[in-house]
Amino acid sequence: MNSKVPSHKPLVWLPFAAGGMFAALLLPAAILLTTGLVLPAATSYEAAHAFASNWLGKLVLLGFVLLPVWHAAHRLRVTAYDFGIRADTMVAWIVYPGAALLSVLAVVFLLQI
Amino acid sequence: MARRPYPQEVDRFKWWIADPHFNRPFYLDYMARESTCIFIALYAILFVWGLGALASGPEAYAGFIGAMQSTGGVILQLVILAFAVYHTVTWFILAPQGMKPMRMKDGKRVPAGRVVQALFAMWAGATVVTLLLVWVLIP
Numbered sequence: 001m002n003s004k005v006p007s008h009k010p011l012v013w014l015p016f017a018a019g020g021m022f023a024a025l026l027l028p029a030a031i032l033l034t035t036g037l038v039l040p041a042a043t044s045y046e047a048a049h050a051f052a053s054n055w056l057g058k059l060v061l062l063g064f065v066l067l068p069v070w071h072a073a074h075r076l077r078v079t080a081y082d083f084g085i086r087a088d089t090m091v092a093w094i095v096y097p098g099a100a101l102l103s104v105l106a107v108v109f110l111l112q113i
Numbered sequence: 114m115a116r117r118p119y120p121q122e123v124d125r126f127k128w129w130i131a132d133p134h135f136n137r138p139f140y141l142d143y144m145a146r147e148s149t150c151i152f153i154a155l156y157a158i159l160f161v162w163g164l165g166a167l168a169s170g171p172e173a174y175a176g177f178i179g180a181m182q183s184t185g186g187v188i189l190q191l192v193i194l195a196f197a198v199y200h201t202v203t204w205f206i207l208a209p210q211g212m213k214p215m216r217m218k219d220g221k222r223v224p225a226g227r228v229v230q231a232l233f234a235m236w237a238g239a240t241v242v243t244l245l246l247v248w249v250l251i252p
Contacts, residue, residue: 072150073154078147102161113164
């Protein structure tokens with residue numbers, strides 16, 4: 001392999017590691033909130049809308065989509081191989097555009113709020 | 114005499130549950146850890162659905178929250194939560210192997226167990242701070 005050609009690996013690994021750490025630290029708390037089992041008032045329309053109305057809230061909510069989604073996309077690609085799906089190029093063409101679609105949708109929805 | 118290599122047959126779909134030559138508990142644990150991403154992706158889809166509902170207005174949002182907080186929705190999220198927590202635990206336990214070794218002032222390496230403990234403490238802190246912030250921010 002030509003070592004002068006930059007590897008694409010850091011591009012995939014950075015979101016994988018960042019997303020994995022973000023999900024590890026914050027996803028359990030978020031899931032507890034959306035079930036309504038903890039602080040049910042937090043998921044009322046008024047509370048959610050007020051939170052998503054300012055740019056800092058939008059940024060936080062965007063983080064809850066972007067970081068876990070790119071982490072999951074990369075891990076899903078690798079795990080597909082372990083589950084016996086060996087068509088890596090095809091899998092990559094499903095998971096990464098899927099993650100991109102969810103990211104774009106999140107941005108569009110947040111800008112509409 | 115010609116060498117006759119023995120290529121061991123491995124079922125590429127069931128190797129992690131069915132192959133008697135493999136260390137099954139180890140591979141089962143590995144697959145459980147890797148499978149957490151399916152549930153994290155699923156939760157992200159639910160989350161984006163919620164953002165869409167929030168953008169559409171109170172009625173659409175009521176439909177979303179109604180589904181999320183119905184019995185089925187809560188059960189689904191508790192399953193997702195179980196895998197999310199499994200992701201957290203395995204992620205932290207593996208973290209010292211995936212990062213640059215941390216060193217103390219005297220150059221001694223910080224023991225891996227200490228790094229894992231610090232991460233678990235961070236998790237507890239992040240969860241408490243998140244819930245407190247949300248509680249404060251509720252109008």
